[in-house]
Every structure is written in structure tokens, then in C-alpha cells.
Amino acid sequence: MLEMFYDRVRDSNPDFLEAYIATAELAIEKGDYKVAAETLAEAERIDDTDPRTSYLKARAFESSDADVTTEALQRALELNPNHVPSLLMLAELALDRELYDDAKSSIAEALKINPSEPDAWALRSVIAHLEGDSEREQKMRLKALSTWNENPRVDYLIGSNLSQKYRFAEGAAYQRRALEFDPDYHAAKFQLAQDLLRLGNDEKGWTLAHSVAENDPYNVIAHNLLTLHDRIKDFSVLESGNIHVRMDPEEADLYGEAVLELLTEARATLCKKYDIQPDAPIMVEIFPEQNDFAIRTFGLPGGAGYLGVCFGRVITANSPASQGERPHNWKSVLWHEFCHVVTLEKTKNRMPRWLSEGISVYEERMRNPAWGESMTPQYREMILSESLTPVSKLSSAFLSPPSPLHLQFAYYESSLVIEFLIEKHGLESLKTVLVSLGDGLSIDDALTRSVGSLDRLDVEFATYAREKASSFAPDADWSRDELPNDASTAELAKWVEEHPANYWGLRSLAEAWIAEKQDEKALPVLVKIVELGAVTPERDGPLEWLADVYQRLDQEKREREIREKVLAISSDALPSYRRLIEIATKHNDWQKVLKYSEEMLAIQPLQPFAYQHMVVAAEELDKPGKKIRPLKVLLQMDPIDPAALNYKLARACFETDDTTSAKRHVLSALEDAPRYRDAHGLLLEIVAKEQ
Known part of the structure; x- marks a missing residue:
């Protein structure tokens, strides 16, 4: 199409806007967002007053850059407040953020312009479904079909928006309806393939994806999926009961058994706690390549920052091999994702993101206090400022965060809500909320029925969170107002002398002394931070700085004490584990060598260091049984x-x-x-x- 038609038009008339618009529309339809973005940049040069250009730009960047998407959509509506596609996209984005009133408002605006707009009525049907009103849902669907009673796009649009909400079974049912109207409607066929893969129906899902790729060879997302399918055909499949784990064969040999053990423990613990037993297999796929994880999860490369995703009975996760020198603790990631399996099963996938993430982060902390998010100086500041999101609006904090820090904070705040609900109302009350969601109630109604007024919940939780924040290092001075900017180290030292408990001043001064290789001067500053209780599991933060300073100053005893503190609060303290193993080996403390080595493998099971030391420790302790597993692994490591x-x-x-x-x-x-x-x-x- 491009070579035979659109490019020829552009070659003959480089300023003909319609050719660029058509090219961008085709590229977006095929999932080739790079071509779409490049084409729209040229279109803007020709005419930056056409709202279609800005609208299509929003579509092109929707999956990769939320800021560009929002800005482009605003620009489109500035150029034409009555641009229906932009109004409907605005409604879809509001749906994603669970801002249903905003979505309804945008849809109403679109219907004022075109009372018969099928997409607008389809989106109203989606909202009715999410609100549990099946009668209105069908009524809105019929209105969407009123101008063409076999329009496959209507059911495709309803289904794809439900799948966006993790309602994959309901979404798949709508895609099948769309295909009854038009068996060759590729968008519905491919969405159905993705829904089936996320429901764990791999055989039918992959067959359908192959069919789409054969009939639509320029579909980039389908091509990516099939390329991935060829790569994972040789993955090993490990099984324990109804848990099936698919991994790279070499990684399966190294730590597949440990993965099964952890997931079996998670199933026993969490299923019992939440009174649920999944009645179908749970598939866990672990990818050594980050792009493979992203393609399996999102359909496109990217997804940086995601460690794992749960669709219900299907979990996808990055392996430590894909995460560089200091990977996250794979055990905490899989525990977190398996908790999603349990809560999504209990609610039939009908739960807001904040509740799902909040329970998973909370359960990480319950399994191991060093796992999950915990209070930090940054979180303390955000809670006591205007950054604390009301419980009733928490899902939007995940879908439109101003920064990566705000996204991390959304996870922590959600877990704090769960902690508050359980402390104040009990676990049974939380489980009642989950049951109500599974019965079709909205989150607002479910919470109101179980814990009372939402307005009161917002107020009570804000008080609870502020008390938590205020109790973190209460003797520290947390003000930043007078902290000097661009000060020399000497000036900063003088300021800290006058403000000896100011956390931000102490931190900045310690960092400056370390940068200047003045460890003796940095030491008392870091000790002061620890004395104030202002330490966190932060990677390369003050506690790790202090351990490194003690190491460089050859104060081994103090170094060991601080590194033990690091281990107690951090889930991924690889440098401290490595150093403690070295110290314990030096002093022939083989029990600790064995302990640290086993714990280190929960973070990084793909490096020989811990296995080698386990073998030495087991030999010294005369525990031949402890040598067998690490020796087998070392044989796999060339x-x-x-x-x-x-x-x-x-x-x-x-x-x-x-x-x-x-x-x-x-x-x-x-x-x-x-x-x-x-x-x-x-x-x-x-x-x-x-x-």
C-alpha cells in the first residue's frame, strides 16, 4: 500500500497532507508506531493546524510516552473542540484511570456532535459492564449497532476495553461476537488470540496468532509474537501440581527447582489465607531477555521497569539474567505476582489496580520484611505534602504518574492502605471486599459495604499515613528550605554544623566527602544519619555508603555490623552479601558462609560465586548433602x-x-x-x- 499508492502520491505532491494522514493511519493499524511517528512529524511540518495529525500522534505514542500522548490530545482538542476521535480517546484514557465520570463526560460531548456515533455507545456499554449493570450494557451495545447491526468494530471495541481492565474472559466473548459478524475482522481475531494467551489457553491462542500473521503479514505485533513463539518453543516446562513454569533450559537447570519450591509455598500460604483455590493450571513464564518479556506481555519491545506481570492464571517475569549487575530479588517478584493470581481469581479479575498491587506489596512484606516497598525519606516527604492520593482515586496514580518515583510511591501507598484496612477492620473485612468485587459490585460500593463511607476512609487513611510518616526518624530535621544550593563542601559542612540533625544536609555532605575520597570526614556524618534512624533499603544509599567507608578504612567489625543491617532491610543487597561471604570465609565461619550464599541465590542464581562458596562451606562443615546441588549447578556453568x-x-x-x-x-x-x-x-x- 505504501509503495504502490501512498508513497507515489507523496513523491508527486510532497505537501499533500492526506497522504501523510493515510500513511500514519495504516502504520498505527499495523502496530508500526515508529513509521507513524516519523510520518506525523512530516505532516506537522506541512500543516500543524489539522487536529487529525495531533490525534494520530497521540495514538502513535499511546503505548510508549504518556506525556506526549496527553499533550498531543490536548492540542487536537484545542484545534477542534468537536473532534470526535479525540474526545473518544480522552474517554478511553479516563476509563484506563478508572475516572468513569470523566469518561462519561467526554462520551456525552461526542454524542452531542454525532448522536449515532457507534464508538461512543460502545464505550458507554463498557462502563455499564464495569459498573455491573448488564441490562444497560446490552442496551448501549444495541444503540452502537443501530446504524449497522453487524458492525464488528462495536464488539471489538467493547471487548478490547474490557481486556484492558484484565477482564480477558469477557473480552474474548465480545471478540467472538465480532467474528460472528465478520470472520475476517483481523483486529478482533488478533485481540482474541492475545486474550486466549493471557487466559492460559496457549494452543488456541498461538494457532489464532499464526492465522492472523499469515493473513495480515504487516501486523508488527503479530509478527513480534510469532518470532517470540519460535524462540520459546524449546523452553523447559517444570510442573508441580497445577503450577507450570516455562523457562530457558539452562536457567531451569540452575534454579528451576527453587522456583517451583517458592511458588508451591506461595500457593499453600496465599490460597489458604484468601480462601481460594484456582481450578485451572497456573502458567509462569520467565524470560532471560527483557524484550521477549515485553513482547509476550505487551506485544511490543520496551516495558523497561516491569519485573513481572500477572494476567490472572498467567504470569510473565524477567529473569535475573535480563536485569544487569544488580537484579531484583526474583523470589519477591514471583511472590508478588502469585498473590495477584490469588486475588484476581477471588474477584474474577474485577478489581482496581491499586487494590491488587496494594495486597501484593503488603503480602511481600508479610513473607519477608525486606521484600516490598517500605518508608523512605522521599515517601515521608510525599505523604506529608500534597502527593498523597485519596484512596478513592488511587488507580489513577498508577496510570498517569508524573515520574517513576511517583509510580513507586503508588505501590507503597496502596500497600499502606491494605495495612490500614487490615489493622482497623481485619482481614475478613478485606476478603469481603474481594468477594463483593467478584459478585460485580464496584470498588466504591464494595468498600462502603465493608468498611463504611469512602469520604471517611480517605480522611482516616490520610491520618494513618501521616502518623506513619511522622514516626519515621522523628528526631531528624526534614526541612529543605534553608539548604544551600551549589555550596562548596566546606560551606555545606559549616551549614550542617549549624543544623546537625538535618537529613538532607547530612546526606549531601556525606556524598560530597565520599566523592572527594575523604572517608574519615564522611564517616561521622553517615553515623549520624544511622543514629537518627533515617536509613532505608535504598540501593547505593547512606547505609551502603557507610558499609563501604568502613571497608575502605579497614574497620571490619563495624563494616560487618552495618552490612548485616543492610541485609535486614534490603531484598537485593548483592554487594553486601558478596562482602559478608568474603569476611566469613576469611574467619572460617562456615555456617555464615553457607547462610549468606543460600540467601544470595534468591537474588542472583546465575553467577558461580555463591555456589562455589557453598561447596567450600559444606566441605568444611562435613555436610556432603549440601554440596550436591551447588556442584550440579557449577557443572552447568561451563x-x-x-x-x-x-x-x-x-x-x-x-x-x-x-x-x-x-x-x-x-x-x-x-x-x-x-x-x-x-x-x-x-x-x-x-x-x-x-x-
């Missing part, structure tokens, strides 16, 4: 001396009376090193024992 590892593994198996495995590994050692005298000796011992 070792320099596989013969030595096979020999050690054979010896460990022999000492635990597993002569069959011992013989297999000692023979493997001799295969690599036929003159390996110790291996020959062990083989003779094994044969003698067998006889």
Missing part, C-alpha cells in the same frame, strides 16, 4: 575444570549413599581426565561398596 567438579560431586553422592550417581559422575571425571588418580581411587571404593 567450568574450567569439569573433571574436578565431577569428582567432588561423585564424592558427595558416595558419602550420601547414592552410589549410582557417584559412579556416573566419577566416570565423567575420568572421561575428561583419564589419569585422574583420585577419581580412580573413588571408583574402586564405589565398586567395592556395590559388591
Whole structure:
């Protein structure tokens, strides 16, 4: 289409706007947002007064840049307040943020302009569905079909918006209706494929995705999915009951067993706590490549910052391999996502995002106090300022945060709401809310029925959160008003001397002294921050700075104490684990070497460091059974001396009376090193024992 028609028009008349508009529309339809954005930039050069250009720009950036999308949509409506597609997109964005009154207002504006607009009535049907009014839902759908009673776009639009709300089963039902009207309606067919994949119906989902790609070869998202499908065909599938884990084969060998153990524990703990048992398999897919995770999850590369996503009975997650030198704790990520499985199952996927995320973060902390979000100086400041979002508007905090920090804070605040609800009203009250949501009540009605007035809830929670914030390091001075800007280190030191409890001054001064390699001067400043109780699990924050300063000053005892504090509050303290293992090894404290190494693997199971030290510690403690797993893993890591590892593994198996495995590994050692005298000796011992 582009080469044979649109490009030829643009070549013959470079200033003909319609060719650019048509090109952008086609690119957006096919999911090629890069081509759409480039084309619209040229269109704006030709005519920046046409609202269609700004509207299409909003569509092109919708999945990648919320700020550009909002700005472009505002521009379109400034150019033409009656531009119906822009009004309806505004309504869809409000739906995403659960701002239903705003969505209704935008839809009403569109219907004033065109009372028969099918998309507007379709969106009204979506709102009715979300509000649990099935009679009005069908009435609005019929109005959407009034101008064309077999219009497949109506059911496609209703279904895709429901899927956006994680109502994949209901969304899939609407896509099937659309395909009854038009079996070749590619948008509905592909949306149905994605819905089925997110419902765990892989066989039908992938078959349908292949069908779409064959009939619509320029669909970028379908192409991405099928390319991914080819890559994951060889993934290993591990099973424990109704939990199925799909992983890269090498990673499955390294820590797949630990993944199954954690998920089995999560199922036992969380399903019992929330009185729910999923009646179908739960699929967990772990990707070593971030782009593969993003394509499986969102259809497009990107998604940076997401560690995992749960669709109900399907979880997708990034493996530690995709996260660089300091990955997040994979155990806390999977516990968080499995909690989503439980709560989405209990509510039939009918819950606002803030409630779902709040429970998952709260349950992370319940499983391990170092997991999940916790109070920080930044969060304290936000709670005591105007950044605290009322409970009734919390979902919008996830969908339009001003910054990554605000998004993180939304997770923390939501978990704080759950903590408040359980402390004040009890777990049973929270479970009642979940049951009500599953029965079709709105979140407002469910909360009102269980805990009372929403206005009162907003006020009571704000008081609770402010008390929590105020109790964090209460003796510290948290003001920033007089903190000098662009001051030299000497000037900053003088200011801190006059304000000895000011957290921001102490932090800035410590950072400045460390940058200037003045550890002796930085030390008392950092100690003061700790004495004030203003420490957090922040990566590369004051507590980690203090541990590093003690290390450089060769104060090992104090360093060890501070690193232990880091471990107590941080879920991903890899540098401190590594250093504590080194210290414990130096002092022959093998129990601690074993303990730290096992805990380190919950963060990074793909590096040999912890496994190597586990083997040494197990040897020193005369615990041959503890050596078997790490030795097997080290053999998978392309070792320099596989013969030595096979020999050690054979010896460990022999000492635990597993002569069959011992013989297999000692023979493997001799295969690599036929003159390996110790291996020959062990083989003779094994044969003698067998006889």
C-alpha cells in the first residue's frame, strides 16, 4: 500500500497532507508506531493546524510516552473542540484511570456532535459492564449497532476495553461476537488470540496468532509474537501440581527447582489465607531477555521497569539474567505476582489496580520484611505534602504518574492502605471486599459495604499515613528550605554544623566527602544519619555508603555490623552479601558462609560465586548433602575444570549413599581426565561398596 499508492502520491505532491494522514493511519493499524511517528512529524511540518495529525500522534505514542500522548490530545482538542476521535480517546484514557465520570463526560460531548456515533455507545456499554449493570450494557451495545447491526468494530471495541481492565474472559466473548459478524475482522481475531494467551489457553491462542500473521503479514505485533513463539518453543516446562513454569533450559537447570519450591509455598500460604483455590493450571513464564518479556506481555519491545506481570492464571517475569549487575530479588517478584493470581481469581479479575498491587506489596512484606516497598525519606516527604492520593482515586496514580518515583510511591501507598484496612477492620473485612468485587459490585460500593463511607476512609487513611510518616526518624530535621544550593563542601559542612540533625544536609555532605575520597570526614556524618534512624533499603544509599567507608578504612567489625543491617532491610543487597561471604570465609565461619550464599541465590542464581562458596562451606562443615546441588549447578556453568567438579560431586553422592550417581559422575571425571588418580581411587571404593 505504501509503495504502490501512498508513497507515489507523496513523491508527486510532497505537501499533500492526506497522504501523510493515510500513511500514519495504516502504520498505527499495523502496530508500526515508529513509521507513524516519523510520518506525523512530516505532516506537522506541512500543516500543524489539522487536529487529525495531533490525534494520530497521540495514538502513535499511546503505548510508549504518556506525556506526549496527553499533550498531543490536548492540542487536537484545542484545534477542534468537536473532534470526535479525540474526545473518544480522552474517554478511553479516563476509563484506563478508572475516572468513569470523566469518561462519561467526554462520551456525552461526542454524542452531542454525532448522536449515532457507534464508538461512543460502545464505550458507554463498557462502563455499564464495569459498573455491573448488564441490562444497560446490552442496551448501549444495541444503540452502537443501530446504524449497522453487524458492525464488528462495536464488539471489538467493547471487548478490547474490557481486556484492558484484565477482564480477558469477557473480552474474548465480545471478540467472538465480532467474528460472528465478520470472520475476517483481523483486529478482533488478533485481540482474541492475545486474550486466549493471557487466559492460559496457549494452543488456541498461538494457532489464532499464526492465522492472523499469515493473513495480515504487516501486523508488527503479530509478527513480534510469532518470532517470540519460535524462540520459546524449546523452553523447559517444570510442573508441580497445577503450577507450570516455562523457562530457558539452562536457567531451569540452575534454579528451576527453587522456583517451583517458592511458588508451591506461595500457593499453600496465599490460597489458604484468601480462601481460594484456582481450578485451572497456573502458567509462569520467565524470560532471560527483557524484550521477549515485553513482547509476550505487551506485544511490543520496551516495558523497561516491569519485573513481572500477572494476567490472572498467567504470569510473565524477567529473569535475573535480563536485569544487569544488580537484579531484583526474583523470589519477591514471583511472590508478588502469585498473590495477584490469588486475588484476581477471588474477584474474577474485577478489581482496581491499586487494590491488587496494594495486597501484593503488603503480602511481600508479610513473607519477608525486606521484600516490598517500605518508608523512605522521599515517601515521608510525599505523604506529608500534597502527593498523597485519596484512596478513592488511587488507580489513577498508577496510570498517569508524573515520574517513576511517583509510580513507586503508588505501590507503597496502596500497600499502606491494605495495612490500614487490615489493622482497623481485619482481614475478613478485606476478603469481603474481594468477594463483593467478584459478585460485580464496584470498588466504591464494595468498600462502603465493608468498611463504611469512602469520604471517611480517605480522611482516616490520610491520618494513618501521616502518623506513619511522622514516626519515621522523628528526631531528624526534614526541612529543605534553608539548604544551600551549589555550596562548596566546606560551606555545606559549616551549614550542617549549624543544623546537625538535618537529613538532607547530612546526606549531601556525606556524598560530597565520599566523592572527594575523604572517608574519615564522611564517616561521622553517615553515623549520624544511622543514629537518627533515617536509613532505608535504598540501593547505593547512606547505609551502603557507610558499609563501604568502613571497608575502605579497614574497620571490619563495624563494616560487618552495618552490612548485616543492610541485609535486614534490603531484598537485593548483592554487594553486601558478596562482602559478608568474603569476611566469613576469611574467619572460617562456615555456617555464615553457607547462610549468606543460600540467601544470595534468591537474588542472583546465575553467577558461580555463591555456589562455589557453598561447596567450600559444606566441605568444611562435613555436610556432603549440601554440596550436591551447588556442584550440579557449577557443572552447568561451563567450568574450567569439569573433571574436578565431577569428582567432588561423585564424592558427595558416595558419602550420601547414592552410589549410582557417584559412579556416573566419577566416570565423567575420568572421561575428561583419564589419569585422574583420585577419581580412580573413588571408583574402586564405589565398586567395592556395590559388591
